[in-house]
Amino acid sequence: MTDFPRSLLTGYDSFMSGRYSGESQRYRTLAETGQKPHTLVVACCDSRAAPETIFDAGPGELFVIRNVANLVPPYEPDGQYHATSAALEYAVQVLKVRDIVVMGHGRCGGIQAALDPMDEPLSPGDFIGKWMGLLRPTAEQIPSTDVMTQSERQTALERVSIRNSIANLRTFPCVRILEEKGRMRVHGAWFDISTGELWIMDSKTGDFIRPTVELPVPTSA
Amino acid sequence: MTDFPRSLLTGYDSFMSGRYSGESQRYRTLAETGQKPHTLVVACCDSRAAPETIFDAGPGELFVIRNVANLVPPYEPDGQYHATSAALEYAVQVLKVRDIVVMGHGRCGGIQAALDPMDEPLSPGDFIGKWMGLLRPTAEQIPSTDVMTQSERQTALERVSIRNSIANLRTFPCVRILEEKGRMRVHGAWFDISTGELWIMDSKTGDFIRPTVELPVPTSA
Amino acid sequence: MTDFPRSLLTGYDSFMSGRYSGESQRYRTLAETGQKPHTLVVACCDSRAAPETIFDAGPGELFVIRNVANLVPPYEPDGQYHATSAALEYAVQVLKVRDIVVMGHGRCGGIQAALDPMDEPLSPGDFIGKWMGLLRPTAEQIPSTDVMTQSERQTALERVSIRNSIANLRTFPCVRILEEKGRMRVHGAWFDISTGELWIMDSKTGDFIRPTVELPVPTSA
Amino acid sequence: MTDFPRSLLTGYDSFMSGRYSGESQRYRTLAETGQKPHTLVVACCDSRAAPETIFDAGPGELFVIRNVANLVPPYEPDGQYHATSAALEYAVQVLKVRDIVVMGHGRCGGIQAALDPMDEPLSPGDFIGKWMGLLRPTAEQIPSTDVMTQSERQTALERVSIRNSIANLRTFPCVRILEEKGRMRVHGAWFDISTGELWIMDSKTGDFIRPTVELPVPTSA
Structure with a gap:
């Protein structure tokens, strides 16, 4: 049927x-x-990195934005429509989430496209080209393969991009004000698809580290 | 720590x-x-309607866009960045998904905002106002509460909006061409958070029906 | 013979x-x-929606008015004869029913005629046109097929019309007074001919819901 | 709930x-x-005389008008709304029923009200008084209790009224023309609530007789 x-x-x-x-x-x-999620997660569309799966979250827990490469654009009150900014505004102003997590992951296709832009746009609209262009200034500072391996460049940009998105998050007045008042916290995380490892951004240094809590480590691969 | x-x-x-x-x-x-998801799902950020949960999907199955109210904007090759269009382009052109599902749900806060716009924007950027403005012309045709209950208006616009997004999907040349060639299929679905019912859009009429013809009849009232 | x-x-x-x-x-x-029916049912003439069948009612239980589209006109003490008002008066004043149910149903031909009036009357008397004219002001507020499917428009008006008839019921002093005294209750119901589902109007919101909360969940798709 | x-x-x-x-x-x-009922039944609202029960009819068989005392008013193309004429028009012109049955029954409260009008109307609207007024000229010709018992007067008017309604039916051009062309048949019937007997009007004489077909008679009372 x-x-x-x-x-x-x-x-x-x-x-x-x-x-x-x-x-x-x-x-x-x-x-x-109605929903009362405690956390907003900005995650990637990637089929291997669903936040509800990785955090074993039940209904009502996570408000989730998913776009290519989990980017947060800067605050641009320009009268255009912005999918990500609208969802961010809704999560913060209406739902009053307490935590925001920008969660990247390994082997991200969007990050790869930002690192090594295609010669030809995928379509006349070149939507991926434009979207990943948000990362261009940053991507151009990643050393070439003469210096870093392709895998290192990729992981590096994945993490740089998370810090970048967190900086953009703070250009939104509502986020900045609430964070300053101690009523909201902003976090970075990175998921290794292959090993299942979760790396968490140290809020002071920006480094990504494995959580030092007494989590059981994966027992076998 | x-x-x-x-x-x-x-x-x-x-x-x-x-x-x-x-x-x-x-x-x-x-x-x-690498990922080879068979389906792109355009879903809402709502914490109660995660596609991986509702479709009990494992890693690698669903490429998922999540924005407020699961909207697909029309094709606008205007040089701006578009989160949703970029992810759509990536899913279709790079990942070559075979199916696209636009999945709405009941009690959607974004749809509610489109039906009854707030007097004051949530922030100077008014991102939600702009984003839900994509639905404004349609929302204005839903009868007032003199005629339909608030819940009926809401469900009506949730479904109208899915059809609207599907029509917008087809303004993307890549979608339209692949669908015409029989290499891609586009679907609508609507999830009832309260009852857990999944309603599927009839591709011919646009009506939403429950897929389960062979349901057991209610046995007690 | x-x-x-x-x-x-x-x-x-x-x-x-x-x-x-x-x-x-x-x-x-x-x-x-003599009869002592507990309930007055205002139902449609439709051959697929007999109240005695749907409620498996025995002799003596239901006093039944059946007209096209189960309409209750407003109270009009104008000296004309009114089939429906006369039967309503008899049920309330003589038989003293405790409950009144206005029962609509899916795929109602009368509602369809109200939604999309025929260009030509069926006869010089145009009785259907006049009768369904009772719904005209309401029908004109249902969105066009540009927005809602024909089936959605039909279901919407079927339900709006039940609420409309219930409002008209309450223009009859005898109904209003008895209801206020707690000696009579007024209900709406809607029968889905195809699936056999009965939807009941929530008396507070006017929404139609299925009465069977403890339904078995769909077990197969 | x-x-x-x-x-x-x-x-x-x-x-x-x-x-x-x-x-x-x-x-x-x-x-x-859609429905394709073969027969229109004009029946009384009485809770003891549901046509679907008496004729053991399944869904789709009978299009049923029910008003007090199963009256058909005369053809009056006066621009007013008429519940019964509208339903008749719909059955004949849209559904193209082949048979029309006017079915009365014993102990009819409406007929009783026509025989012996109440001194006071039931309500300021006097809807029952007006409705049964359709039978007034006929009712006034029924002999008084000096001549006929109350039960005889009642049964007499019940049957006279059926013939009266059949005559009114034939004032509708659509009925008259189709009957003359042999494409429609009009019948009278009378149901005895107490014994369950069905009496059928002889179309030539107007008499009510028990059907002479080889039906099993009721086996026990």
């Missing part, structure tokens, strides 16, 4: 008989009272 | 000892070979 | 040997003591 | 698990293809 992807219908079936079945009351309550 | 949200660290711990532990080989392979 | 429709005679035969045979005493008692 | 009459919800439950469950395909088909 329907040409809706069969795998999604099967997955939905599994959701209904599994998770939803066990949490139906929570869904009902969330529908009635 | 770190001020990274404790609940996220706990969730990550659970992910590592649970899902990742069982799928580490899949993550490694996905890291090495 | 008689040219009375054969199918009705056969059906009557089946009634006599079945239902009547098992309930003959009840029929006799109802004949002797 | 809902204050919807519990007995109706229970009845609906029984319908869904019983009749609907066995006829769901028929309902679906009727929803998709």
Whole structure:
């Protein structure tokens, strides 16, 4: 009958008989009272890095923006429409999230496109070219392959970009003011798709480190 | 130590000892070979409607754009940066997804803002106002509360907006051409947060119907 | 012999040997003591939506008005004859029903005629045009097919019309007074011919919801 | 939760698990293809005389008008709204029913009100008085209780009224023309609530007789 992807219908079936079945009351309550997520996550569209999966988050916990390479553009009150800024504004002003996490990940295709721009745009609109152009000034400062390996350049820009987005976040008056008042915290994180490792940005130095909490380490690969 | 949200660290711990532990080989392979998601989902940032949860999707399956109210703007090759168009272009041209699903949901705060715009913008940038302005001409055609209840107006605009986004999707030459060649399919879906019901858009009529014809009939009232 | 429709005679035969045979005493008692129906149902003439069938009601239970599109006109003490108002008055004042249910249904031909009036009246009397004209001011506020699908427009007006009829019911002094005294209750319901679903109007919001919270979740897609 | 009459919800439950469950395909088909009832029945609102019950009719068979005392008013193209004439027009012109049955019944409260009008109207609108006024000229010709018993007067007017409505039916041009062309048939019937007997009007003489077909007679009372 329907040409809706069969795998999604099967997955939905599994959701209904599994998770939803066990949490139906929570869904009902969330529908009635509205959402009150504690955290905004700015993540990448990448199919391997869904925040709800990585943080094992249930319904109502994370408000999630996903764009290519998890970028936050700078504050630009120019009358244009901005998907990311609108979602940021909504999360901060309406939902009053307490934490914002900019979460990057390894092997990011968008970061790769920023590092080594294609000769030809993908389409006359060149939307990826324009979008990753937000990172251009930064990307151009990453050393060439004469100096760093391709993998090192990629990881470097992935992390630089997270710091860049966090700096852009702070150009939004609402974020800056709330952070200064101690009512909001801004974080960076980076997920290694291959090993499953989560690296967290040290808020003072900007370095990415494995969390020093007493987490069990992955037991086998 | 770190001020990274404790609940996220706990969730990550659970992910590592649970899902990742069982799928580490899949993550490694996905890291090495790159992602090949079969479907692009355009979903809302809402914390109650994560596509990976609703479709019980594993790593590598869904490339996911999340913006407020799951909008696709029309094709505008104007040299500006467009988060959604860039991600769409990447999914179609680089990843070559076969299916695109625009997935809305009930009780959407963005749709509510489009129906009943706030008197005052949330910030001088008025990002939500501008973003939901993409729906303004349509929203103005929804009858007032003299005729339809607030809930009916909301559901109506949620569904109208999905059809609107699908129409906008088809203004992108790459989508239109691939769909005409039968190499891509475009779908609409709507998730009822309260009941967990998934409604799927009939591609011919635009109506939303539940996919489960063989549902058990209600057995008690 | 008689040219009375054969199918009705056969059906009557089946009634006599079945239902009547098992309930003959009840029929006799109802004949002797008179009817004491607890509920007035205002339903549509549609052959697919008989209230006794849908509510599996036995003799003596439901006093039933059936007109096209289950409309209740407003209170008009103008000296004309009014089939619906007369039956309403009889049910409330003589029979003293406790509940009134205005029951609409999907795919209603009358509602369709109100949404998209025919260019030509069906007859010089234009009785359907006049009757459905009771809904005209409301119907004109339903968005065009540019915005909502034909099916969505139809369902919307079906539900709006039920609320409209309930508002008209309350223009009858006898209904208003008894309801205020807590001696009568007024309800809306909507029957989906295709799926058999019954939706009930929430008396506070006017929304239509399925009464069966404890439904089994869909088990297969 | 809902204050919807519990007995109706229970009845609906029984319908869904019983009749609907066995006829769901028929309902679906009727929803998709639209109704094609073979017969219009003009019946009384009385809770003891539902046509679907008496004729054991399934979904899609009977288009049913129900007003007090199953009256058909004369053709009056006066620009007013007429519930009964509108439904008649719809059944004949749109649905193209082949048969029309005016079905009266014993112990009809409306007929009783026409025989012995109340001194005081039931309400300032006097809707029942006006409605049954359609029968006044006829009712005044029924002999007084000096001559006929009250029960005889009642049965007499019930039958006279059926013939009267049939005569009124034929004032509608659409009915008269189709009947003359042999494409429509008009019938009278009278149901005895107490015994369950169905009496059918002889189309030539106007007499009411028990059908002479080989129906099994009621086996026990």
